[in-house]
Amino acid sequence: xxxxxxxxxxxxxxxxxxxxxxFIVTYCREHGLNAYLLPVDAAFLGFPDLATSxxxxxxxxxxxxxxxxxxxxxxxxxxxxxxxxxxxxxxLGRLGFLTAAEPEQLEQALAQLVQGRCSVDERTLxxxxxxxxxxxxxxxxxxxxxxxxxxxxxxxxxxxxxxNGEYLTTYPGDGIIVATATGSTAYSLSAGGPILNPALxxxxxxxxxxxxxxxxxxxxxxxxxxRATVSSDHGDIMLTVDGQKGYxxxxxxxxxxxxxxFRARLIRLPGQCFYRILRTRLQDTPIVEGPxxxxxxxxxxxxxxxx
Numbered sequence: 001x002x003x004x005x006x007x008x009x010x011x012x013x014x015x016x017x018x019x020x021x022x023f024i025v026t027y028c029r030e031h032g033l034n035a036y037l038l039p040v041d042a043a044f045l046g047f048p049d050l051a052t053s054x055x056x057x058x059x060x061x062x063x064x065x066x067x068x069x070x071x072x073x074x075x076x077x078x079x080x081x082x083x084x085x086x087x088x089x090x091x092l093g094r095l096g097f098l099t100a101a102e103p104e105q106l107e108q109a110l111a112q113l114v115q116g117r118c119s120v121d122e123r124t125l126x127x128x129x130x131x132x133x134x135x136x137x138x139x140x141x142x143x144x145x146x147x148x149x150x151x152x153x154x155x156x157x158x159x160x161x162x163x164n165g166e167y168l169t170t171y172p173g174d175g176i177i178v179a180t181a182t183g184s185t186a187y188s189l190s191a192g193g194p195i196l197n198p199a200l201x202x203x204x205x206x207x208x209x210x211x212x213x214x215x216x217x218x219x220x221x222x223x224x225x226x227r228a229t230v231s232s233d234h235g236d237i238m239l240t241v242d243g244q245k246g247y248x249x250x251x252x253x254x255x256x257x258x259x260x261x262f263r264a265r266l267i268r269l270p271g272q273c274f275y276r277i278l279r280t281r282l283q284d285t286p287i288v289e290g291p292x293x294x295x296x297x298x299x300x301x302x303x304x305x306x307x
Contacts (some may be wrong), residue, residue, distance in 0.1 A: 003114070009072060017044075036050055118270070134157050147178070155233070157174070179193065181291055
C-alpha cells in the first residue's frame, strides 16, 4: 500500500505518548510523509501547524497510527472505518491484543510502512440500534462488542433474543455480550465464550453470569439480525459499546444488532498472524515451541492475502 498522508491519534494519558508522538511526526517529515493531527493532539505534541479537523483527516489520510492501547485503536477504527482508512496500532497499554507493534518496534514498523511491506486485515463491525416505543433513539458502531448489562444493583435482568425474528431464548442474569470474531478474545472470552479467528464473518452471543444451568454461547451468521429485548423490575440497565461508550436503557427497549455495511481495516506487519498473537498474549504459562514457529507462521500467511 502507498502511504503519503498519515493521521496520528494519541492517547494523552499514556506516559510515553508525547515523546513517541513527536518521534513519529519527525520520522514522517524525514521520509517524505505528511503527518496530521486533531487539534487537541497537535497542541499536546507541540505541532499546532499540523492540526486539522476529523472531517479532513477522514478525507485525506491514507493511514491512521493510533498511539495507545487496544482502547485507542478501537476508537480510531470506529472513527475511520466508514472512510476505509486502515489503522496501525502502537501499543502503549497493557495487553495490546489488537495493536501491531510494541514501542521498541516503532521505528521498524514505520520503515516497513514506508517500504510498502504491510498488509491490511478487514474486520467485521457491528451496528447497534436502540429502539424505544417504536422509535430509534441511538445508533452506534462496535469493533469488539456491544453489551447489555445491569448496573450496580445486584438484581438480574432478562434479555430475550430473536434471530431474524425467530425467538431463540431468554437469558436471565447480568446481561449478554454480542461480539464480533475480533471481539471473541475480549469480554466474551472472559464470560466463557469461544475464541474465533477474526477473519470469520459472524456474531457471538454470550450470556453474562446466567441464572440457569442451560445457557451457552451461540455463534450466528454475520448475515443474520439479532434483536434483544430487556425485561427488568428496575431501570438500572446499560448498553455499552466496545467498553467505551454507554447508553442508558429502559425496560422493554429493543436493541437490534447487525453487521455494519462497511468493515474496519487494521494494518498487519510482516510475520504477524492471529495464532502467534494468541499464543503470546493470552498464554498462562510458557509454551514449548516446535521447530521454527516463525517459518510456519510465514508459510501460513502466504496463502492468506487480505482478510
